[in-house]
Amino acid sequence: MIPFYFGSRERKLFGVFEPAQNGGAKRAVLLCYPWGYEYVNSHRSMARLGTLLSHTGFHTLRFDYYGTGDSGGEDREADIEGSRRDIVTAIEELIELSGVERVSIVGLRLGAMLGVAAACEKPHLVDRIVLWDPVVEGGQYLQELYNLDDSISIPGVGPASYFSEELGGGREVMGLPMTHSVAAGISDLDLTSRLAQLPHATYAVATRSSHLQRQLQALLEQRADGSAFERLDDHPAWHEEWPENAGAIPVAVLNRIVSWLK
Amino acid sequence: MLGQDEALAAIVTRPVMEAHAPAIIILNTGVAHRVGHHRKFVTLSRRLARAGHTVVRFDFPGLGDSPAMTTDASLLEGNLFAIREVANWIEQAFSIDRIIMLGLCSGADQSVIYAGRDTRVKGAILLDPSIPRTRRYHINDFSRRIRSRALWTNFLSGKGRIWDYTRSLFRKDGAVSVSSRQFSRPNLEHPEAISFLEGVYQGAIDNGVNLLGIFTAGQEYQHNYRTQIVDALPKVHFADRVSLHFLRDCDHTFIRESYRNYMYSLVADWLLSEFPDDRSPNHGVASGDDIESMEF
Incomplete structure (x- = not known):
């Protein structure tokens, strides 16, 4: 290895x-x-x-x-x-x-x-x-990710943050940023x-x-x-x-x- | 690959300019590899390197990219041996003989155990370490449950543990059904477990190790207030050697970026206060050209 x-x-x-x-x-x-x-x-x-x-x-x-x-x-x-x-x-x-x-x-x-x-x-x-x-x-996968994040029921976890355009826009999904660019790229697949x-x-x-x-x-x-x-x-x-x-x-x-x- | 058998996969992140701040060793969380959930240990390593620390993230044998090793040693002893190999390598490669351990959950537990066994360890950053529950924990927990809407909804609709238990009393076999969400965990409230943990923490303190404990609400089944560790391990003389935080709005893996950023700042502030004379001239610089990453 x-x-x-x-x-x-x-x-x-x-x-x-x-x-x-x-x-x-x-x-x-x-x-x-x-x-x-x-x-x-x-x-x-x-x-x-x-x-x-x-x-x-x-x-x-x-x-x-x-x-x-x-x-x-x-x-x-x-x-x-x-x-x-x-x-x-x-x-x-x-x-x-x-x-x-x-x-x-x-x-x-x-x-x-x-x-x-x-x-x-x-x-x-x-x-x-x-x-x-x-x-x-891609589009359906993206929606599944959003739904998954929105349904999180873990002690201490609040709703996802949405990011400013300076930070790429978009929102958090399961711990990582889903910027506008990434979301658009996934949707196109x-x-x-x-x-x-x-x-x-x-x-x-x-x-x-x-x-x-x-x-x-x-x-x-x-x-x-x-x-x-x-x-x-x-x-x-x-x-x-x-x-x-x-x-x-x-x-x-x-x-x-x-x-x-x- | 590090270690005498070159069997430990590791990533070193360090300032490009020579630095003498304590090196930081980050351990695996459970079976997750060295990157950590939500890539938090990569981000944290880069930030700490910019502050002048050499940071090593590695995989225990059998985790991540490190092959399993055939040994008669227990899993714990094998992992402690691996940490010592990494510490030895850091000392030889970079002439740094001061180490800070950092880990989440099982990584925190192994960090504090190792901290009592190596005089080079000067600090341990413990994220959600395993600690026994206390009387105050149970009072807090009862208070939280009684105010929970879910408890009353379940009670009124015949669901939940109370009803499961009640139904079991009327069942012929008396068996209590087990929820699929329940899982086995060690009984940390057993006197032997408490005695073991007191020995571990006192050993680290006696070794001159300062501790940063960060607890999250994500482990609500185990801890729920800031100073629980002090109450739970009464024979340990923590004195001023421990700094404690309880993050009420944070889960166990720090899933939200804001939680991670807050944890990073707690770690950075603690390092700055405990090791004030070791700052890198690059401290605070945010570009990527002042640090380098190397694979081993």
Whole structure:
């Protein structure tokens, strides 16, 4: 496991590279985290997936978008278009580190959507895509986040603050600023239309069902390239119902992702 | 990666200019990795680095990006060993031999335990550490509940713990149903637990450690007033070695930015008062060019 910073001096990105073990080394996987509160909740599962893939013979890289996690930038400097570009930077970094010609992308929640958006820009650098509990429609996801924050019932927690334009506008959502820029960027995202442009074999795995995921399922099942949609009964890695599933890792999902990529 | 086996993932944030203020070690909260909920430990580290402190956030073995270690030691002893490795590394790399521990919840508990075991530790910043409930806690809690609209709504609609208990008396097996929201936690009011905690806190005080305790309303099932720790651990001679705050409008993870900013300011003010001669010439500068982050 090699933690390191990459990217430019102005846009330092923190990543963890795990070289392929057990005689592998011909394939590489980039893991794309979710956003906001889902990032912290899912870090444990994403780290475990990275290690599993590495032990299975894949080079893996996971990294924090600018303005998130250990990467440079403050919370308000994070933005959707910038995160998409960060994924492109990470794809190129992983290719350089591993020596492969193309990488697979595993994206969780908004990371799935951003991964697909990045693959649209560099389709020749991507071979397969895994969508893990993907956000399908940005506008609906945004509303779900607002509703979730508005329904917080925790001792000591008051209503969300709204920010001035100097601070980027918008409001707090689950502990982080949802600036006007980020909200607009999320609203513009639509997974199925982007995915229809991509020729890559795609596997989607969902731990919760929704009508939007059924649209995604229909899209993937039309394809004859090995694409698939699967519903698995497991924990949502990105959402913590404390204390019921605190720290729980969705082992069935991780194993299924690894076996599909193999 | 730090430590003798290079197995501890860590991020160091420090002033670009040489500084001699005490280094600060930030511990994991539960199973959350070193970034912390709402990225608060990243923001806090950068602010403290601008004030002249070298700050190390790292993951205990088996958490975040640190691999699990095979050892016969208990989880606690393994974690305390990891903290010592980080403290040793700070001393070797930066020639800083004064340490301040900082942690939330389990991180606070481990901070104060370690503070009594290493003479380099000069301070401990404890966010919602585990403390026993007291008689005054229960009076406050009863008073709060009796004024709660939810209690009376539940009572009148036949819901809640009182009704659950009443129904259980008429059930054949007498079993009380357990809410899915309940969870197990250690009985800190047991005499052995109190004795252990008194030993831990007195050990830190005897070691010359000054304490900043910040308690939030988010742990209302465990503490609900500012000086509870003093009442709960009567054999500890806190004297003037502890500074206490109770944040009535704040949750356990500091979810709102305003709560975090207030906590950051309490920490900064306390450091300034406890270590007044260690200020960096950069203190108060808000640009990003005066600090650097390094991964290990």
